[in-house]
Amino acid sequence: MTMQETDTKSAAAGAKAFPGSDSRRYNYFEPKGRKATHYEDVTVDVQPDPERYLLQNWIISFGDGTPTYSKDWTALKCMDWHGFRAPDQEWERTHYQRQSTIVGMIQNVVENARRAGAPQRFDKAWVAVLQNHVGAFKHAEYGLGTALMRAQRYGYTQMVNNAILTNASYKLRFAQDLTLYLAEVGSDIGGFDLDAGKAHWLDDPIWQPCREAVEHIRAATDFLEQYFAVNLVFEPLVGELFRSGFVMQVAAAQNDFSTPSVISAAEADYERNLANAVELFALLLRDPAHGEDNRTMLQSWFTHHGGLAVKAALQLQPLWSLPRVKAASFADAFERARDRVAAIGREIGIDADLPALPPVEVGQVATPAATAAAVTDAAAE
Amino acid sequence: MPDGLTLNKITSQKGIGITEAARRVADLGWTPSYVKEAMAFPTDYKISKAPRDPMKQVLRSYFPMQEEKDNRVYGALDAALRGDMFRNVEPRWIEWMKLFLAIIPFPEISAARSMATLGQLAPGDDLRTGFTMQMIDEFRHSTIQMNLKKWYMENYIDPAGFDITEKAFGKCYATTIGRQFGEAFLTGDAITASNIYLQVVAETAFTNTLFVAMPSEAARNGDYALPTVFLSVQSDESRHIGNGHSMLMSVLKEPDNHLLLERDIRYSFWQNHMIVDAAIGTIIEYGTKHRDKNKESYAELWHRWIFEDYYRTYMLPLEKYGIKIHHDDVHEAFDSIVKKNYVHKIAQFFSAGWWANFWRIEAMTERDFEWFESKYPGWYDEFGIWWENYAKLSKPGSVPITFADTGYVYPHRCWSSLVPCVIREDFQVDEVDGELYTYASEVDRWTHKEAFAAEYQGRPTPAMGRFSGRRQWEEVYDGWDLADAIQDMGFVRPDGKTLVAQPHLSFEEKDMWTLDHVRGHTIRSPLLALREMTPQQRQAHVEEYRKGFKIRRV
Numbered sequence: 001m002t003m004q005e006t007d008t009k010s011a012a013a014g015a016k017a018f019p020g021s022d023s024r025r026y027n028y029f030e031p032k033g034r035k036a037t038h039y040e041d042v043t044v045d046v047q048p049d050p051e052r053y054l055l056q057n058w059i060i061s062f063g064d065g066t067p068t069y070s071k072d073w074t075a076l077k078c079m080d081w082h083g084f085r086a087p088d089q090e091w092e093r094t095h096y097q098r099q100s101t102i103v104g105m106i107q108n109v110v111e112n113a114r115r116a117g118a119p120q121r122f123d124k125a126w127v128a129v130l131q132n133h134v135g136a137f138k139h140a141e142y143g144l145g146t147a148l149m150r151a152q153r154y155g156y157t158q159m160v161n162n163a164i165l166t167n168a169s170y171k172l173r174f175a176q177d178l179t180l181y182l183a184e185v186g187s188d189i190g191g192f193d194l195d196a197g198k199a200h201w202l203d204d205p206i207w208q209p210c211r212e213a214v215e216h217i218r219a220a221t222d223f224l225e226q227y228f229a230v231n232l233v234f235e236p237l238v239g240e241l242f243r244s245g246f247v248m249q250v251a252a253a254q255n256d257f258s259t260p261s262v263i264s265a266a267e268a269d270y271e272r273n274l275a276n277a278v279e280l281f282a283l284l285l286r287d288p289a290h291g292e293d294n295r296t297m298l299q300s301w302f303t304h305h306g307g308l309a310v311k312a313a314l315q316l317q318p319l320w321s322l323p324r325v326k327a328a329s330f331a332d333a334f335e336r337a338r339d340r341v342a343a344i345g346r347e348i349g350i351d352a353d354l355p356a357l358p359p360v361e362v363g364q365v366a367t368p369a370a371t372a373a374a375v376t377d378a379a380a381e
Numbered sequence: 382m383p384d385g386l387t388l389n390k391i392t393s394q395k396g397i398g399i400t401e402a403a404r405r406v407a408d409l410g411w412t413p414s415y416v417k418e419a420m421a422f423p424t425d426y427k428i429s430k431a432p433r434d435p436m437k438q439v440l441r442s443y444f445p446m447q448e449e450k451d452n453r454v455y456g457a458l459d460a461a462l463r464g465d466m467f468r469n470v471e472p473r474w475i476e477w478m479k480l481f482l483a484i485i486p487f488p489e490i491s492a493a494r495s496m497a498t499l500g501q502l503a504p505g506d507d508l509r510t511g512f513t514m515q516m517i518d519e520f521r522h523s524t525i526q527m528n529l530k531k532w533y534m535e536n537y538i539d540p541a542g543f544d545i546t547e548k549a550f551g552k553c554y555a556t557t558i559g560r561q562f563g564e565a566f567l568t569g570d571a572i573t574a575s576n577i578y579l580q581v582v583a584e585t586a587f588t589n590t591l592f593v594a595m596p597s598e599a600a601r602n603g604d605y606a607l608p609t610v611f612l613s614v615q616s617d618e619s620r621h622i623g624n625g626h627s628m629l630m631s632v633l634k635e636p637d638n639h640l641l642l643e644r645d646i647r648y649s650f651w652q653n654h655m656i657v658d659a660a661i662g663t664i665i666e667y668g669t670k671h672r673d674k675n676k677e678s679y680a681e682l683w684h685r686w687i688f689e690d691y692y693r694t695y696m697l698p699l700e701k702y703g704i705k706i707h708h709d710d711v712h713e714a715f716d717s718i719v720k721k722n723y724v725h726k727i728a729q730f731f732s733a734g735w736w737a738n739f740w741r742i743e744a745m746t747e748r749d750f751e752w753f754e755s756k757y758p759g760w761y762d763e764f765g766i767w768w769e770n771y772a773k774l775s776k777p778g779s780v781p782i783t784f785a786d787t788g789y790v791y792p793h794r795c796w797s798s799l800v801p802c803v804i805r806e807d808f809q810v811d812e813v814d815g816e817l818y819t820y821a822s823e824v825d826r827w828t829h830k831e832a833f834a835a836e837y838q839g840r841p842t843p844a845m846g847r848f849s850g851r852r853q854w855e856e857v858y859d860g861w862d863l864a865d866a867i868q869d870m871g872f873v874r875p876d877g878k879t880l881v882a883q884p885h886l887s888f889e890e891k892d893m894w895t896l897d898h899v900r901g902h903t904i905r906s907p908l909l910a911l912r913e914m915t916p917q918q919r920q921a922h923v924e925e926y927r928k929g930f931k932i933r934r935v
Contacts, residue, residue, distance in 0.1 A: 011475065011538045012467035016888040020541035020874035020881070024534055028548035042527035045547035046486050048560075053551030055857060055870070057850035059561060059799070060568040063423060063835065063843045067850075068568045091528075092521035093451055100448035103441045114394040142409035146500065146509070149516065150421065153497035153567070158490065165493060165520055172513050173440045179405050180441065183397045194405065202411060212415040219416040 028053070032085045039089035044082070047158035052082070073154040074224040075297050077290035078283070081156040086163040087279050088272040095166055099173060102265045106177055110184060113258035119188040125324045126254035127189055130182060133319055134259065135197015136207045137242055138178035141266070143214035144230050144239075145171030151223035163276040164227055170269040171230075181262050209315040210238060213308035228298060229305040231277035232348070235270055236341040237309040238316070243267055245333025246319055253325040278347050285349040298350050306341075310354060313337060331357055403437040403510070410506030422498040422571035423844035426641060430634045431505030432627040436620055443514050447521065450613050454525065457609040458532060466605055467536050472741075472886045474602035475533060477668035479542035479740035481595075481660070482530040483550045484559030486523040488566060492584075492621075493519035495567040495575035502571055503628060511624045518617040529610045538888060541874050541881045542739040549739040552870040554854035555660075555731070558799045562656045565649075569833075569846020572632060573645045580625025582649035585695060587657040588618045589686035594679075595661055601671035633702045640838060643705045646696070648832045650707075651824040654714040655798035658683070662724030663731060667745070672752035680719045680756070688715055710824060717804060722757065725764050726803035730792060732771055733783050736863060736899050737854075738882040739872045744772035767932045774935065775884040777894040781863065782884070784902045788933045793907045793926070794853050795821035797828040805929040810911070810919070817912050855906035864900035 009015065013024070026036065029044045036044075047069065048054040058067035071077070090098075113119065122130070148168035155161035186192030201207050217229045244267055248260040284294045313334060320330040338354050345352025397405070496516035500509055534543035542549065550556045566579040592615035596608035632638050662679045677685070692711045700706055717723040732742050745753070745768040753760040767787065774782045783791065792801035793808065796818040802808045809820040813830050820826040831837065833848055851857050858866040867873060872881045878895040885892065911919060 010468045011470050011472045012465065013536050013538060013540070015538050018539075018888050018890045019876040019879040019893065020544075021539060021888070023544040023875050024540045025544060026531065026534075026546065027544050028546075038528075041531050042524040045551075046490055046523060046527060048487070048547070048551045053548045055552045056557050056852065056854060058564065058568075059557065059848065059850035059852050060564040061847045061849040062569060063845055063847065065847070065849075068564045091524040093455070093525075093528075095517070095520070096444055096448040096451055099440075099444040103444050107441070111394055139409055139411060145513075146410075149500050149513065150497045152516070153494045161490075161494065162520060165516060169513070169517050172510075173444070175409055176406050176440050176510075179409060180397070180402055180439065183402070183405055184394070187395070187397065198408060198411070215413040215415045215418075218413060219418045221419055221421065 029082070037089055039091050039094075040085065042091045043158050043162060045158070047156075047161065049082070049156070069154075069156060071156055073156075074222050076222075076224050076284050076294050078156075078287050078294075079289050081160065084157065084159045084163075084280050084283055086159060086166075087275040088163075088166070090162070090166045090272075095169065099169065102173070102177075102269075106181070106262050106265060109258050109261040110181060114184065114188055117188075118255070118258060119185040121255045122185075122189065123254035123256075123324050125322060126251070126256055127192065129254075129319070129322050130256075130259065131186070131192055131194075131196050132200045132204070133197075133206075133322075134178060134247060135182055135194070136201040136204065137210075138175050138182070138197060139201040140210055140214050140238070141171055141178065142175035143211075143218055144234065145175055147214075147218045147220075147226045148230060151226045154223035160280065163273075163280070164223070167227070167231070167273045167276070170266075170273065174266045174269060177262055177265065181259075185258065206315055206318055209308070210312040213238065213305065213312040216305065216308055225301050225305075227277060228281060228301055231270075231274050232281065232344055232352075233302060233305040233309050233341070234312075235274065236344060237306070237337050238312050239270065240267070240340065241313050241333050241337045242316060242319075245330075245336060246316075246328065249328040249333075250320075250323050250325075253327040254323050274344070278344065281348040295350060298348070302345070302350060302352055306352070306354065399437050399439075402439050403434060403507075406439055406510055407434070407505070407507045410509065418501075420501065422501060424502060424571040424573075425840075425842045425844045426570070426572040426632055426638050427635045428502060428504060428572070428631055428638075430631045432503050432508045432631040434508045434511050435623040435627055436511060438514065438620075439510060440513070443517075447517075450616065451521075451525075454609050454613050458529075458606055461605050461609075462536065464605075466603065467538070469603045470537070471602040471604075471670045472538065473670055473743055474599060474604055474668050475537050476539075476542075476741040476743075476886070477664045478530070478533055478604075478607065479546070479549075480553075480555060480738070481664060482526055482533070482543075483546045483553070483739070484556050484563075484660070485591075486526045486530075487550065487560065488563035488583075489519050489526065490523040491563040491566040492579055493517075493523065495571075495579055498567065498571040498575045499624075499628060503631070508624060508627055511620065511627070515617075515621050515624055518620065521617070522614050525610055525614070529606060532606065539741070542741075545739060545871060545881070548871055552872070553739060554734070554737060557852075557854060558656055559660065561652075561799050565652070565846075570641075570645075570842070570844040573641070573648075573845065576625060576628045576632065577642070577645040578649040578652075580621055581629050582646070582653050583657075584618055584621045585625060586650070586687055586691040587653045588615060589690065590657060590661050590665075590679075590682060592618065594682045594686065595665055598665045598669050598671070601673075601676070602669055633699075633704070636703070639703055639705075640840065641842070642699075643707075644832050644837055646699070646704065647707045647710060647824070648828050650696075651710055651714070651822075652798050652828065654687075654717075655795070655800050655821065655825070658714070658718060658723060659727045659800045662718065663728045666724055666753075667728040667731075667742075672748050674752060674755050678756040679724055680715075683715065683718055687711075713822075713824075717807075719757075721804045721807075722760075722763060723804060725753075725757065725760065727800070729764060729767055729789075730801050730803055732768075732884070733789055733791065735882050735884045736781055736783070736867060736880060736894070737870075737872070739870075740881075741883045741886055743886045744768050744775060744884070746772075763932075766934050770932070770935045771884065777892065777898045781899055781902060785935050786933065787935055788930050790926070790930045791905075791907060793819040793911070794855065795819065795825050796848065796852060797821075797825040797833075799852060806927050808923065808927050810923055817908075819908055819911065853906060853908055855904060856909060858904045859906040859909050861904050862900060863902045863904060864896040866904055867899065868896060 050057045152165040251259045317330045342353045496512045500512045534540040592611045596611045599607035802821040807822040809826040880894045
């Protein structure tokens with residue numbers, strides 16, 4: 001009898017015992033914990049590496065000889081890029097579940113608000129803020145999303161790239177959330193100009209430093225500089241400042257309960273993306289061979305993008321004066337942003353302490369330009 | 382409740398229309414004025430017309446739709462286990478999944494990465510959402526396929542091969558062919574790679590055989606999981622086909638691009654044929670136990686999906702835009718399957734080198750012979766004795782069939798597609814930059830020498846990719862003993878001696894080959910041997926190779 005005639009009744013696990021019949025785990029990588037997580041199983045080593053298992057090396061190169069993936073695409077160095085695991089552990093199923101839940105949450109809130117006629121009761125001055133400034137901010141989110149979409153091409157492992165990919169997905173979804181939300185509540189409010197937000201983004205002096213900061217991130221050619229600048233610089237100094245420090249605190253007092261719910265999704269997204277980014281950069285700064293060089297590089301990125309982000313944040317200051325009911329102050333919001341970015345810096349091991357706003361004397365108006373100059377001067381010292 | 386009135390109609394608010402929503406979302410983009418974004422991805426194409434979005438979908442409808450698709454997939458996997466699928470599944474089929482699922486997650490995630498390219502290169506922001514969805518889709522495909530593979534590993538009788546999957550992907554001669562496919566999505570000229578090779582050819586033409594024809598065969602073999610996952614994957618492909626076509630229409634607008642389009646459609650079609658037909662043709666025809674003569678053969682499937690659907694309705698109409706289409710290549714590809722037995726020769730090769738695999742291949746039987754003969758008249762004369770020999774030599778202690786006196790000549794490997802040069806009469810040899818290379822056909826020779834070069838028909842093409850790396854597996858292990866090479870690749874079971882690959886489906890330990898059974902045979906690189914020959918010897922060798930061989934009974 002030849003082998004192919006051998007009959008087996010069942011092809012289910014455990015039907016026979018033979019060498020290897022109980023080898024039921026992916027066995028080619030070291031799990032971060034005691035056992036591999038599902039995220040690790042579906043992620044680790046899918047993007048191969050000539051230094052691990054890629055026997056025949058990369059087999060196509062760019063015209064200049066650069067291989068399909070190269071460590072030279074970032075100035076940061078790492079002895080083991082494969083050591084990174086995203087704390088949010090996202091793979092496709094969890095990503096769709098989370099994104100879909102957010103979409104459902106936002107739709108429920110918006111539908112209920114509109115059904116109750118809430119947008120018509122928004123304070124008039126607040127409607128102008130939504131139209132002009134929340135409308136402008138959506139472009140910042142989109143710019144960061146497109147920067148991250150490009151950045152997800154360049155990482156040296158699947159774990160790095162997928163963390164950046166999901167970050168891009170969250171940002172681009174949120175930019176669309178804001179766009180469609182404004183279009184829908186705007187249709188309930190007479191005279192709401194949906195093009196005004198972009199006009200403010202492109203021309204309003206309040207938004208120009210913000211646009212400049214975003215364009216610098218988009219134009220950065222180092223993908224980890226982009227990932228760093230988005231999550232460790234722009235988000236705490238400008239993104240959260242605007243979303244939490246302004247919109248979420250101020251909106252309710254203007255009879256608007258729906259906008260904070262839409263915005264809150266981005267805050268939750270950011271917590272996860274921040275955790276992923278902090279884990280990666282902390283790993284790079286702990287690197288025994290390259291940690292110090294990496295620290296120098298991150299510090300220089302922080303100086304560059306931090307300067308732009310502070311300028312952008314300070315220029316937004318007049319927004320806090322626009323709502324009729326003043327429920328929050330820029331100074332408090334900026335102070336929290338300053339604390340936040342310093343705490344993030346401590347977490348990964350760089351100096352991200354920014355000078356405090358200069359005290360404003362009674363009767364003196366703190367103009368954004370004067371404040372910006374004072375903070376920038378202090379930072380330079 | 383009156384007729385036609387639903388809860389949804391009562392409670393939902395009037396929203397904005399889909400066209401308006403898509404327009405608003407596309408208006409999120411702007412032209413930077415503070416810093417100009419450098420073009421990160423090289424291309425020799427010029428693109429000035431912004432591609433339009435044919436789907437007009439926004440992310441808030443996309444995510445719930447995908448979640449629902451996922452729920453169905455994971456529910457079906459649970460149901461398959463409750464229905465005891467693995468009790469009845471055909472091991473012959475599942476074994477080939479060790480190869481297929483080792484390869485496919487990498488091309489998928491490469492496609493995700495390549496959306497970075499298209500997102501940046503496409504003027505305007507109209508199609509950005511389409512590219513974004515494709516990026517997330519490909520992330521879906523890669524991880525859902527890794528999950529499916531893990532599921533097979535946990536539930537199928539023989540997990541060996543699944544357990545080393547991504548390591549095996551890096552080591553195996555066959556997975557390197559798949560890597561040629563995946564790396565081609567994201568390396569070199571950005572339009573060549575991400576638009577033409579990936580979207581216009583691989584996704585529009587060949588996913589039909591990959592993700593539609595193959596799942597049908599899986600179901601015939603008692604595997605309901607693969608169709609569940611891959612038909613769900615294929616449902617995303619229509620979006621990618623739309624993205625690709627829209628981008629192609631933008632590229633077409635520029636007459637300067639037409640020469641490059643002709644080059645890239647030619648290269649992409651031929652290489653997709655060489656790689657996808659080799660792998661999927663073999664899996665569909667040789668991984669099945671289902672031999673109903675009424676079902677379509679791979680050749681018939683190819684004619685329906687590639688020739689009728691793709692060539693006649695997608696490729697041919699491009700001529701009216703002034704693009705030269707190489708009709709002869711399409712006919713030659715079809716002839717290679719129906720007249721030159723391309724798939725059968727590839728299956729023969731896979732079995733000839735079974736010991737270097739990380740999956741099992743069992744011998745074809747009388748039932749298989751009958752089906753092949755009915756679908757491919759003359760099959761038995763050319764391949765019947767080979768498979769009878771294979772069955773005879775499947776017992777441990779036999780000579781590995783590669784080294785038995787069968788008359789089989791181990792093939793040269795094609796430098797372009799990395800598939801062995803199995804259609805002997807089409808074998809080509811040429812020099813590039815003073816070095817000698819071998820090719821499976823004239824188009825493969827052209828691909829390396831003319832298409833993947835710094836200049837094309839007198840036009841500088843600095844962005845075009847280059848073939849690199851240690852492309853030939855046999856060269857890596859030239860002079861190695863089989864046992865040492867297998868051990869080096871890690872294709873050994875946890876006992877440290879039993880091979881992962883077996884030339885049969887017996888699950889009895891006594892029937893299983895170990896390192897000792899294959900020791901004493903040496904791997905030789907045909908290319909290195911060819912390069913060492915004198916010009917006269919080489920000429921004689923090439924002539925002899927092109928004559929082919931006749932299999933003898935052992």
